[in-house]
Amino acid sequence: MKITDVKTFLVHDRERPSRNYTFVKIYTDEGLTGLGEAGVTGRELAVQGMVESFAPILRGMDPSRIEHIWQTLWRGHFFRGGHVHSAAVAAIDIALWDLRGKALGVPVYDLLGGLTRDYARCYCHVQRAGGEGPRGGIDAMVEYAKKQVQEGWEFIRFGVGEGSNENRAGVYEQARAVRWTVEAFGALRDAVGPEIEIAVDFHQRTTPPYAIQLARELQPMRPFFVEDPLRAENPAEFAYLRQHISVPIATGEQLPSKWDWRDLIEQDLMDYCRVDLCICGGLTEARKVAGWCEAHYIEQVPHNPLGPVSTAACLHFDLSTPLFAVQELTWRPEILADIVKTDMRLEGGNLYSGGSPGLGVELDDEAALANPYQMAGLHILRRDDNSVSDW
Structure with missing residues (x-):
């Protein structure tokens, strides 16, 4: 061939x-x-x-x-x-x-060593726009989270300040975002109870002092992890962060190769690996990162804000990877259903493979061409003084 x-x-x-x-x-x-x-x-x-x-x-x-x-x-x-x-x-x-x-x-997971689990448990994003006043979208987020939990999701995630009114207006001020996030986490914990896991994505927007402050305030409410409290390209700052907080850390979604993971893994600067298969060299490279992590007892939480093919690749990776915690999932079966056919099924917050040969995905070329690319522009966050904030 x-x-x-x-x-x-x-x-x-x-x-x-x-x-x-x-x-x-x-x-x-x-x-x-x-x-x-x-x-x-x-x-x-x-x-x-x-x-x-x-x-x-x-x-x-x-x-x-x-x-x-x-x-x-x-x-x-x-x-x-x-x-x-x-x-x-x-x-x-x-x-x-x-x-x-x-x-x-055969399915790809067979090529990767076979099943190590029957399904991949997933987390959904729950932040929602809506609401006025300082609470911003907290009430809308809580109601949506309760609905997701009722449907079977056991893991939920929201981002620092992301449901607030000012964030929707393109403004990100760390102090206000921290206060909003603590209030939002408390409201979620009260609403969903102690058994549902809640992850918080700092989205690399916080400087070390604010990351430390926020992590300490969240600690009594038991976050499953705090994600990207700092930008991952400077592992030395994670060593500094480790000295000041005790909540689990997840990071790495931006890293493009195994060489960029070295210090984070070998110095035990993270608890969960956020490898992105569609950025970090595909399944070939992600498997090497996962094997390296295994020697340090670091579990996989693959980054996946993308479409059905990324989701399928993540699923086969998750099913064949010994140390796996939970899968980020923004894809739903109805997304691009007329363009990409897939054998995956979502039951509650668990994702299953149909076992088809390969990844179980097929692209309709003509349908894809009928939905051509459209330039979306940049989503830029700014602070009150109009300086640029990390997105």
Whole structure:
């Protein structure tokens, strides 16, 4: 079998106008295809350009040589790495695993060592807009969270200040965000009880003093983890943070390669690994990061704000990974259902694979082309003085 072509499909989400998806499809001379997805939201055109630069290299290659192709795309250039590069490699790599599973007639999790669990438990995002006054969207968030729990979700997540009125207006002031978040967490804990796990995403917006303050105030209410309290590219600051807080830390969704994980893993600076398969080199690279984490008892919580192909890749990773905690899930079965067919099923807060060959996903090329990319622009947060805040 040989690769005959590689195509990128940039698909606009009609229901969420600010969202586009980057799908990569690999075609072969035997008629089988593989499907992947890239991350780095907002950089879709750059990823498409990178994939196009790889296409002439890939044509004629044996798609079963997944590791060899990964090494070729990553190391076969003088300049390596970067998020656009790694996201393009990730989409191609995921497509190759999908293709290999289809060629052998087995699900990808079988290729990764087989099932270590029957399903992946997931967490949903519960922050909601709505409401006036200083409470902002707290009441709306609490009501939505209660509904999700009634439907079977055991893990929920919200972001620091994300449901507040000022955040919706594009303003992020740390002190006010901290106060809002403490109040919001307390309201959620009171509403859903002690057995439901609540994660809080700091989204890299807090400086160390505010991260420490917020983590300490949340600690008595028992967060499952605090996510990205600081930007992950400076692990030394996580060592500083470790000295001052005792709540579990999750981080890493922005890291593009295994080399960027080294200090966080080897110095035990995190408790949960937020690897993003569609940014960090695909399944090939994520498996290496997970194996490294296993030696340090760090569980996997894959980052997944993307579409059905990313979700399928995460699911097969989760099902075959020994140390797995919970899966972020924003995808729902109705999202892009006319464009990407999938065998996944969601029951309450648990995600199941149908066991189809490959990842269990198929792209309708014509339907994808009928929903072309639309430039969404940047979502910028600013502080009161109009300076830029981390998004």
